[in-house]
Every structure is written in C-alpha cells, then in structure tokens.
Amino acid sequence: MSRLSFNHATAKFWDQGEAIEACAREGIGIGLWREPVAEYGLERTVAALDRTGVPVTTLCRGGFFTTGSRESIEDNKRAVDEARALGTKVLVLVSGGLPEGSRDVDGARERVADALAELAPYAGEAGVTLAIEPLHPMFASDRCVVSTLDQAIDLSLPFPAEQVGVVVDTYHVWWDPNLYPAIARAGAAGRIASFQVADWVTPLPAGVLTGRGQVGTGCVEMRRIKAAVDEAGYSGPIEVELFNDELWARPGAEVFAETVQAYAEHVAD
Amino acid sequence: MSRLSFNHATAKFWDQGEAIEACAREGIGIGLWREPVAEYGLERTVAALDRTGVPVTTLCRGGFFTTGSRESIEDNKRAVDEARALGTKVLVLVSGGLPEGSRDVDGARERVADALAELAPYAGEAGVTLAIEPLHPMFASDRCVVSTLDQAIDLSLPFPAEQVGVVVDTYHVWWDPNLYPAIARAGAAGRIASFQVADWVTPLPAGVLTGRGQVGTGCVEMRRIKAAVDEAGYSGPIEVELFNDELWARPGAEVFAETVQAYAEHVAD
Numbered sequence: 329m330s331r332l333s334f335n336h337a338t339a340k341f342w343d344q345g346e347a348i349e350a351c352a353r354e355g356i357g358i359g360l361w362r363e364p365v366a367e368y369g370l371e372r373t374v375a376a377l378d379r380t381g382v383p384v385t386t387l388c389r390g391g392f393f394t395t396g397s398r399e400s401i402e403d404n405k406r407a408v409d410e411a412r413a414l415g416t417k418v419l420v421l422v423s424g425g426l427p428e429g430s431r432d433v434d435g436a437r438e439r440v441a442d443a444l445a446e447l448a449p450y451a452g453e454a455g456v457t458l459a460i461e462p463l464h465p466m467f468a469s470d471r472c473v474v475s476t477l478d479q480a481i482d483l484s485l486p487f488p489a490e491q492v493g494v495v496v497d498t499y500h501v502w503w504d505p506n507l508y509p510a511i512a513r514a515g516a517a518g519r520i521a522s523f524q525v526a527d528w529v530t531p532l533p534a535g536v537l538t539g540r541g542q543v544g545t546g547c548v549e550m551r552r553i554k555a556a557v558d559e560a561g562y563s564g565p566i567e568v569e570l571f572n573d574e575l576w577a578r579p580g581a582e583v584f585a586e587t588v589q590a591y592a593e594h595v596a597d
Numbered sequence: 598m599s600r601l602s603f604n605h606a607t608a609k610f611w612d613q614g615e616a617i618e619a620c621a622r623e624g625i626g627i628g629l630w631r632e633p634v635a636e637y638g639l640e641r642t643v644a645a646l647d648r649t650g651v652p653v654t655t656l657c658r659g660g661f662f663t664t665g666s667r668e669s670i671e672d673n674k675r676a677v678d679e680a681r682a683l684g685t686k687v688l689v690l691v692s693g694g695l696p697e698g699s700r701d702v703d704g705a706r707e708r709v710a711d712a713l714a715e716l717a718p719y720a721g722e723a724g725v726t727l728a729i730e731p732l733h734p735m736f737a738s739d740r741c742v743v744s745t746l747d748q749a750i751d752l753s754l755p756f757p758a759e760q761v762g763v764v765v766d767t768y769h770v771w772w773d774p775n776l777y778p779a780i781a782r783a784g785a786a787g788r789i790a791s792f793q794v795a796d797w798v799t800p801l802p803a804g805v806l807t808g809r810g811q812v813g814t815g816c817v818e819m820r821r822i823k824a825a826v827d828e829a830g831y832s833g834p835i836e837v838e839l840f841n842d843e844l845w846a847r848p849g850a851e852v853f854a855e856t857v858q859a860y861a862e863h864v865a866d
Contacts, residue, residue, distance in 0.1 A: 426816050430816070431816045431817065431818045432818075433771070433772070433816075433818070437774070464734065464735065465733060465734045465735070465772040465773075466733065466734070466735040466801065466805070468771075468772035469772075469797055469799055469815075469816045470799045470800075475772050475773070475774060476774060478774075479774045502702070502737075503702070503734040503737035503738075503744050504734075504744070505706070505744060505745060505747070505748045528738055530738055530739045530804075531739075531803060531804040531805075532735065532801070532803070532804065532805050533803055534800060534801070534802055534803040535799075535800040535801065536735070536800075536801050536805060546738075547695050547699070547700045547702075547738045548700065549700050549701075549702070
C-alpha cells in the first residue's frame with residue numbers, strides 16, 4: 329500500500345488540508361492541483377506537507393501549449409516553480425487541443441515539441457521532470473493532441489530523461505493495441521515519470537470528461553498493466569486520479585476511504 | 598461528385614425507397630443497412646436498385662464477433678449473402694466490444710481474427726470483401742475492439758485482399774499520429790475497401806454514439822485525408838455516414854440535400 333497516492337481531483341471539492349491529513353493518517357502520498365494549491369495558499373500547503381510528512385507525488389498540471397503563446401510558456405515556468413516549492417519531482421503536462429477553429433493537428437503537435445524545448449532546461453534546473461500525459465483520443469481535439477503513449481515517448485526522447493518523461497494513466501491508454509510494447513519502451517528509456525490508475529466504464533457522460541470509474545468497476549486490466557509498468561522498471565507512486573461527478577458529489581473522506589479500499593483490492597500486490 | 602455515396606444511416610429514419618430514389622436523381626451510390634433492408638424487404642430493395650441503377654457501395658454491417666458464438670458466424674454468413682444479393686462488394690464489419698463482464702481485450706481481438714478466418718473464404722466465394730472498420734478508441738469496450746487502422750490492416754493481411762480489407766472512416770481515425778503512414782500501408786497492400794467521411798465535433802453527447810458532425814463542421818482535415826487515400830491508390834466511392842440526433846430529427850430529403858452540398862464544398866476536388 330506504500331505506493332498508493334491519492335490524487336486530490338478524485339475528491340475535487342474536498343478541502344485540500346483535510347485531504348493531506350487523511351493521506352498522512354494512511355501513510356500515503358498525494359497528487360495536488362495548482363488551482364486548489366493557490367486557493368489554499370502555496371506556503372500554507374507547504375507547511376501542511378512539512379508538518380505531516382506527506383509526499384507530493386505529482387503536481388497537476390502544466391501544458392496547454394498548442395496556441396504557442398508566450399503566456400503559456402510563462403505560466404508553465406510558474407508551474408515548475410510551484411512543483412519545486414511543493415517538493416515534487418513531477419509536473420504533469422496536458423498538451424492542449426486544437427486552437428479555436430484550427431484543423432491543423434500536426435501543427436498543434438509541433439507546438440508541443442517547441443514548448444518542451446523551451447521548458448525542459450528550466451525544469452531540469454529546478455529538479456522537476458515534465459511528464460507528458462497522453463490523453464485518450466476522444467480528447468484529441470479539445471484537450472490534448474498527444475493521444476498515445478508512443479507519441480508521448482517520441483516527444484520526450486530529444487531531452488534528458490530527468491527533464492522530460494511520460495505519464496502512464498490506465499484510463500487513457502488501456503485500449504491501445506501497442507500498449508505493452510510502449511510501456512516497455514518507456515521504461516527502457518527511463519521515461520516513466522508517473523503511473524496513474526482509473527477505470528474505464530460506459531456509457532460515457534456528455535462531454536466525456538467526468539466518467540472515470542473507480543478502480544475495479546470497469547474493464548481495465550489493472551494488475552496486468554501494473555505488472556508491465558513494474559517490469560519496465562518503474563517503482564514509484566501509483567496515483568488514483570478519478571474525474572467522476574458521482575464521486576465529486578459525495579463527502580471527500582468517504583471517497584478517500586473507498587479509494588484506498590479499491591486500490592488494495594484491485595491494484596496492490 | 599460521381600464518387601459520393603449517401604449512407605442511409607445519415608438519414609436513419611428516412612424511408613429507404615425514397616433514399617434510393619434521391620440517390621438515383623443525384624446520380625450517386627448508397628450505403629445500406631441490414632435492418633432497414635430487411636424491413637423494406639430484400640427483394641423489394643433489389644428491385645428498387647435494379648429499376649434506378651443506384652449502386653450499393655457498402656452493406657452495413659456484420660461483425661460483433663467477440664463473444665465467439667456460432668450464432669454470430671451464421672449471422673455474418675447471412676450478411677454476406679445479403680451483400681451479394683444487393684450487388685455490393687463490401688460488407689462493413691464492426692468487430693464488437695468486450696463481452697459482458699470481460700476485461701480480456703487481447704482475447705476479444707483474437708476472437709475477431711478467428712471469425713475472419715472462418716468467414717473470409719465464404720465471403721470470397723460470394724465475391725464480397727469483408728471490410729474491417731476500426732472505430733474510435735472511445736468505442737473499444739462496448740462496440741469495437743479494433744481501434745486503429747494499423748490494427749485493422751494487421752487483421753486483414755493473413756487473407757487475400759479480395760476477401761478481407763479495411764474501412765477508412767475519417768471520424769474514427771483522424772486523431773491517429775500514425776494515420777498517414779497507415780493509409781499508405783493499407784493502400785500498398787490493396788486493402789482499402791471503403792472510405793467514409795464524417796466530421797469530429799465536440800462536446801460529445803452522452804453515450805458518444807450520435808455526435809458525428811456534418812462534413813465541414815468539425816476539425817477533420819477532409820481534403821488532406823482524401824488526398825492521402827487517393828494517393829494510396831483508392832479510387833472508389835466516398836460515403837458520407839453520420840450518426841447524429843439532430844440530423845435524424847430532420848426530414849430525410851433535407852438532410853440528403855445538405856449532405857450533397859457539404860460533400861461538394863468540403864470533400865470533392
């Protein structure tokens with residue numbers, strides 16, 4: 329159970345301080361989000377982490393590079409600074425979708441590579457790894473033009489592994505016919521910066537963003553994917569990150585307890 | 598415009614006879630569906646086609662192999678017979694998703710290969726090509742475990758090209774980082790049996806089945822994909838196939854006219 333980390337988005341509306349306390353009692357890590365950190369206060373968050381000893385496994389999230397704006401680069405530098413302040417080595421990046429009105433998916437993907445080239449050295453100096461998260465292809469137009477693990481690995485390879493890595497999130501990659509070779513490839517290149525788990529359940533809700541299933545409730549081969557990620561040499565935290573309207577409507581402490589139980593039953597060895 | 602074909606599902610609730618008449622007046626082909634054909638009557642459909650000279654570009658659809666049942670094989674043989682009776686060379690196959698309660702996606706994919714091995718010679722004798730349609734990965738669990746064009750090509754290659762080919766449908770494949778190499782590969786192997794177009798628009802509706810956009814309303818690079826398919830050596834029909842609740846709520850003749858116009862504007866050379 330020591331590898332479990334609770335991503336705060338799983339109980340999105342739960343007070344961040346209470347979430348940190350719960351992780352401390354359970355002896356596990358936490359994945360944090362920039363907006364709630366800012367709302368709670370960065371210094372106050374750092375103090376709570378110091379007091380409890382809870383490690384921050386990832387900061388979510390940077391990215392949204394595809395417009396190619398300066399503003400986006402500057403904002404991502406701030407995200408790197410925040411990650412360093414929180415003591416986490418991993419900043420999760422969601423690349424962004426097609427700019428408004430654009431059909432140029434290749435161009436958008438090039439903007440991601442350009443932004444990485446600018447940010448990677450900055451992240452490296454801060455001791456933070458930029459972790460490219462491929463999102464499920466159903467998000468390709470409006471959220472993330474990086475759609476497969478292989479594509480994320482290709483984007484990472486021009487940079488040192490400590491500067492740019494990838495996220496393996498079961499929800500986004502389970503369907504990929506090339507999943508297991510890609511996991512092995514990511515591991516061999518030392519690129520697995522984060523491993524996240526969520527289950528795939530249907531029917532998908534309108535907008536498809538908030539339909540991730542609690543671990544064990546869907547069709548993802550959790551232990552098989554976990555074994556492949558282990559085999560690839562990753563021994564770091566395993567974050568449960570669920571976007572789910574039904575979970576969000578329930579008390580955070582209840583969702584936390586359920587999540588710890590589901591992880592024990594369906595993911596942990 | 599001579600390559601345009603109107604897939605009847607685009608105006609799902611329009612009388613099939615009227616749809617055939619409209620295609621005749623426009624001088625284009627039609628893609629038919631088994632259930633409306635059965636409802637209208639197979640012989641009556643054949644008579645309407647003979648009278649008007651409208652070619653049937655595809656019959657939709659066979660498939661749903663993943664339970665591995667005998668029933669599914671027998672039903673697909675009937676679909677081959679119907680395709681032959683309708684004078685079309687192409688039977689579109691949607692492979693099926695995971696069987697109820699199953700997480701074994703590899704196993705489901707093997708069932709598809711097994712079913713093809715059993716059906717391919719039967720189709721070959723009937724002069725019908727089984728056209729494997731990769732569906733967007735958002736359908737991988739509940740509708741189609743074949744999720745990429747490369748995967749469909751791999752499934753087709755053990756068989757002669759006249760027995761098993763693939764469908765390129767813009768809606769399902771536009772996001773694929775390996776799309777253009779895959780189209781070239783499919784063409785080089787003589788496997789492109791059907792080319793269908795629909796546009797990608799967001800937000801997706803609940804259940805995600807009925808959100809396909811009219812050609813030109815979304816982010817798909819229609820002419821670029823068409824050029825790649827042409828370049829790969831495919832010179833056959835181009836079917837507009839839209840599943841869209843708003844279109845289905847409108848009069849069929851109106852949707853037909855709009856579709857012809859959209860194709861002329863966004864797809865035709």
